[in-house]
Amino acid sequence: MLLLTPEEMGNADRLAAESGIDSYGLMIKAGHAVSAAFLRLFPGASRATVFCGPGNNGGDGYVAAEALKAAGVPVAIFHLGDPEKLAGDARRARIDCAIESRPIPDYRLYPGEVVIDALFGAGLQRPLSDNLCEIIEAVTDAAVPVIAVDLPSGVGGLTGQVLGGAFRAAHTVTFMRAKPGHYLLPGRAHCGSLEVFDIGIPQRILAEAGGAHHLNTPALFKASLPALSASSHKFRRGHLGVFSGGPSATGAARLSAMAGLRAGAGLVTLAVPSNAALVAATHLTAVMMKPVSDVAALEDWLADKRLSAFVLGPGFGVGEKARTFVEALAARPLVLDADGITSFAEAPEQLFGLLAGTEPHCVLTPHEGEFARLFPDISKHDTFGKPEKASRAARRANAVVLYKGADTVIAAPDGRIAINADAPPWLATAGSGDVLAGIIGGLLAQGMPAFEAAAAGAWLHGDAANRAGEGLTAEDLPGHLPRFSAIS
Ligand SMILES: NC(=O)C1=CN([C@@H]2O[C@H](COP(=O)(O)OP(=O)(O)OC[C@H]3O[C@@H](n4cnc5c(N)ncnc54)[C@H](O)[C@@H]3O)[C@@H](O)[C@H]2O)[C@@H](O)CC1
């Protein structure tokens, strides 16, 4: 599912106009979609309070106001700025709207009202003024329902960041395609239910204007998911190696290993330091075990080319051993997580050097803290949204970067970006990241390319959590992975 940035949506708008499509006709359809949502969702409203801004978002508001009046709803319009300065379609929409508007400082709460927020959409450029923020706060505090046009005003369509303040909508009506800001946090939390309304811009124009951003749905990775056939045998399904920490730290790697097996790897071996072998062995059944204490033992083991992917990081321990292991593993498909990432905090360039110059085959899975350790300069950039941060990191590392959180973003060095938006909050539980690393490792082991494996991993992880339901522990997750053939 393609997402359009505000800039790309503007381009689509321009291309539509150039191809002869009537732009005022698009605005009418947009405004009517908003009035229809209002009538459907709030049939008992005492008044539609329409806030109209200085651009085309405001234009949509004037169209919606006029349509609601025609439907018999009492309407009050409050404008921002000098309405005489409106230009183009927005100016025409105001002229075609027979309702007197008042300046926004005249607004007072009105019992039973429902607000239509048509202040800013794609054109938001800077933080909202203090005066506007006060009005938004009053509306929010009074729990007045809000329908947002395109985006809740104050939410950046590219980044999902709130600029100054933002409405908290019950419902948002956007046009043609959702924007990244509808799915990234905190923007997502401001949108309420999201409606994507087709105002008639042709698909070919959207495809031409659109680019890198996608919502992470199975359409992105389904074609690359491993498929079973009658001729499958375990070695054809890949062999995943997962590196364990010492005797008191084998649990995280065991979670990854089990998840890799459930994700379909034919064999999974836990590589353990000799002093942890007994502890690990008492906990393993289908997962195999191999003592690997130092880099010499690792290199011997790596001579087996059937080992098709690795997970290093969960519970492994931070330090020199992790760095030398990664050096030995860098040319092979690898998920680098947790301690594997933190081990390079003092020398990120060493890791980037190891991964440079080949087809990207490594997936880095940092949470916010780990991301900041590896990419401190990128992480500090306040104006970058999460996709831009992940994307710059992926290019720098020549690896797929899966930047974890409630709005996990997956970015490839070639510019592809997927935003994962339906993972439930009960995934915030100890060890769930270890399971994610294992799922991705299991998919890599079966030959899935790194970006698709990471995107599928994040989606499957969220899907399993939704199936397991609230109260899950990380151990429960692998057992709830869906059958790949049933994913649509
Ligand atoms: N793209 C399309 O195909 C369509 C777009 N439509 C509407 O057009 C909107 C985009 O219109 P515009 O590009 O005119 O942008 P907006 O209407 O979102 O806002 C642009 C105006 O707001 C000002 N502005 C930006 N941030 C401000 C701030 N913090 N404080 C005060 N003023 C600020 C800008 O200087 C500019 O005048 C969309 O969100 C959508 O609602 C619809 O009419 C339907 C068709």
Ligand SMILES: Nc1ncnc2c1ncn2[C@@H]1O[C@H](COP(=O)(O)OP(=O)(O)O)[C@@H](O)[C@H]1O
């Ligand atoms: N509020 C949330 N909503 C959805 N997913 C979340 C939320 N918080 C965390 N997650 C997901 O849970 C996992 C946690 O991983 P991580 O931070 O590495 O924790 P751990 O080290 O305990 O496994 C990540 O996949 C992350 O995206």
Ligand SMILES: [K+]
């Ligand atoms: K808006």
